[in-house]
Amino acid sequence: MWVTVGRSDDLPAGTARSVLAGRRRIALVRTSNGELHALSDTCPHRGARLGAGKVSRMVESAGVGSYRLGDTIVLRCPWHGYEFDVTCGDSVIREPKLHVATFPTKEEDGDMCVDV
Amino acid sequence: MTSVGESRRTTERSGAAKLPVFDCDVHERFVSLEALFPYLDEVWHGYRPAWAPGPPYDLGPLNGGGMRDDAWPKDYGYGSGMPGSSFELFRDQILDAYDISGAVLTGGALTPGNTHTQAAYALALTSAYNDWLAAEWLSRDERLLGAIQIAYHDAEAAAAEIDRMAANPQIVQVMVWPSPQPLGAKRLRPIFEAAARHDLVVAMHPGGECFQTAIGYPPYYTEWHIGLAQLFMAHVTNLIFSGVLDEYPNLRILVLEADFSWVPSLRWRMDANWKGLRVETPWLQRKPSEVMREQFYFGTQPIPEPDTPQQLLDLIQLTGEDNLVFASDYPHWDFDSEDRALPVSLLGLELRNKLVNLNAMRLYSNRFARVGSSRFTQASPHS
Numbered sequence: 001m002w003v004t005v006g007r008s009d010d011l012p013a014g015t016a017r018s019v020l021a022g023r024r025r026i027a028l029v030r031t032s033n034g035e036l037h038a039l040s041d042t043c044p045h046r047g048a049r050l051g052a053g054k055v056s057r058m059v060e061s062a063g064v065g066s067y068r069l070g071d072t073i074v075l076r077c078p079w080h081g082y083e084f085d086v087t088c089g090d091s092v093i094r095e096p097k098l099h100v101a102t103f104p105t106k107e108e109d110g111d112m113c114v115d116v
Numbered sequence: 117m118t119s120v121g122e123s124r125r126t127t128e129r130s131g132a133a134k135l136p137v138f139d140c141d142v143h144e145r146f147v148s149l150e151a152l153f154p155y156l157d158e159v160w161h162g163y164r165p166a167w168a169p170g171p172p173y174d175l176g177p178l179n180g181g182g183m184r185d186d187a188w189p190k191d192y193g194y195g196s197g198m199p200g201s202s203f204e205l206f207r208d209q210i211l212d213a214y215d216i217s218g219a220v221l222t223g224g225a226l227t228p229g230n231t232h233t234q235a236a237y238a239l240a241l242t243s244a245y246n247d248w249l250a251a252e253w254l255s256r257d258e259r260l261l262g263a264i265q266i267a268y269h270d271a272e273a274a275a276a277e278i279d280r281m282a283a284n285p286q287i288v289q290v291m292v293w294p295s296p297q298p299l300g301a302k303r304l305r306p307i308f309e310a311a312a313r314h315d316l317v318v319a320m321h322p323g324g325e326c327f328q329t330a331i332g333y334p335p336y337y338t339e340w341h342i343g344l345a346q347l348f349m350a351h352v353t354n355l356i357f358s359g360v361l362d363e364y365p366n367l368r369i370l371v372l373e374a375d376f377s378w379v380p381s382l383r384w385r386m387d388a389n390w391k392g393l394r395v396e397t398p399w400l401q402r403k404p405s406e407v408m409r410e411q412f413y414f415g416t417q418p419i420p421e422p423d424t425p426q427q428l429l430d431l432i433q434l435t436g437e438d439n440l441v442f443a444s445d446y447p448h449w450d451f452d453s454e455d456r457a458l459p460v461s462l463l464g465l466e467l468r469n470k471l472v473n474l475n476a477m478r479l480y481s482n483r484f485a486r487v488g489s490s491r492f493t494q495a496s497p498h499s
Contacts, residue, residue, distance in 0.1 A: 059394075083395075
């Protein structure tokens with residue numbers, strides 16, 4: 001069921017926000033290149049609202065002492081910092097029980113819509 | 117988790133034989149510094165280490181000045197040295213008193229590696245000690261295995277010393293007497309690289325002048341001794357997060373004389389922090405707990421003494437029954453005998469055999485395979 005959750009202009013690039021889609025709480029994410037993603041808003045670790053977290057490129061490494069920004073976009077939990085791939089909801093540490101559900105999105109006539 | 121009853125039943129079913137004991141921590145020592153002179157360049161004979169060889173405590177309240185009261189050679193007609201200085205008494209009280217297949221001599225009387233003595237002298241002392249160990253101890257009994265003493269003032273020179281001593285097939289590990297400086301520091305990597313190059317275990321053991329608790333040297337020896345685990349917790353954490361174990365996946369670290377009751381909680385704490393703070397150490401490809409389980413072993417001494425026997429079994433399971441190796445710490449006052457610290461009646465034969473033999477065989481398996489040791493071939497080399 002597609003639900004309109006807000007105006008596209010209300011979610012700037014590189015940000016996230018918590019919204020209600022029907023009775024389901026969703027973390028909406030706008031990546032820096034404009035893509036819209038929707039994840040379950042509840043962190044599976046301690047239940048924080050993921051929509052209050054930060055959106056960023058995943059920090060990767062080529063070896064000890066090396067830091068670089070990769071291509072994966074992650075949503076970082078505002079409490080303990082757990083990171084989730086915004087495209088699939090997987091925890092970047094590959095822990096299966098730390099997965100969050102994702103939902104299809106679309107934008108029509110300036111509205112953001114989520115299929116819940 | 118295996119209960120006492122389950123463990124015993126497993127033993128009954130398996131019909132396993134009681135395996136001999138492999139002791140991962142026994143301390144040899146010289147009678148006096150002059151014993152090293154045949155192996156020490158004469159230029160150093162006029163020097164005396166200005167370092168304090170241990171924590172600043174009056175050992176009067178301890179048995180034998182920190183040693184087993186019954187381990188003094190003079191009482192048995194074996195000379196006037198300190199406990200651990202007589203091979204004959206050591207043989208009588210350890211090698212022949214128990215069914216010992218192997219014992220690793222870890223030293224401890226001389227720890228220039230973590231002191232402030234000048235680097236050149238520290239390096240010379242460690243080389244002399246290593247040669248003395250090979251000539252005066254290892255050559256006397258094939259059950260004896262040795263550890264390389266190093267001075268990490270100069271990591272490249274320490275690595276060269278490891279390369280030199282690794283030619284001896286009875287050498288199985290490198291001793292590190294930790295100080296407050298992080299062992300995972302980049303400048304110390306040559307030491308770990310050299311150990312990995314020769315399939316040598318790196319063992320950490322408290323000792324030397326720098327081994328302090330989080331509050332330095334507390335007023336009483338008993339406080340300091342209880343607090344030994346603190347520095348080990350810091351070093352284990354540092355080694356894991358600094359990526360040393362990821363860089364050398366075949367490297368194995370042995371933590372000695374540290375108790376082990378803190379291991380489960382540290383493992384849980386490290387995993388919890390890593391999950392949220394991964395961005396700070398993105399080079400870690402495995403959970404800290406996985407690194408610990410795959411690359412760390414812990415000596416059983418001093419064996420924890422919880423309120424009930426079941427709690428000890430639970431603790432062994434929580435720590436990892438594959439990650440514990442028997443250590444007696446002979447001839448120190450807190451010596452553990454295998455039969456009383458790890459009794460078959462409590463552990464069951466299968467678990468007892470793991471702790472006193474099989475785990476050590478796996479720990480040293482790559483080294484034994486490399487040097488073609490036929491005495492210790494019960495475990496397959498690890499990857």
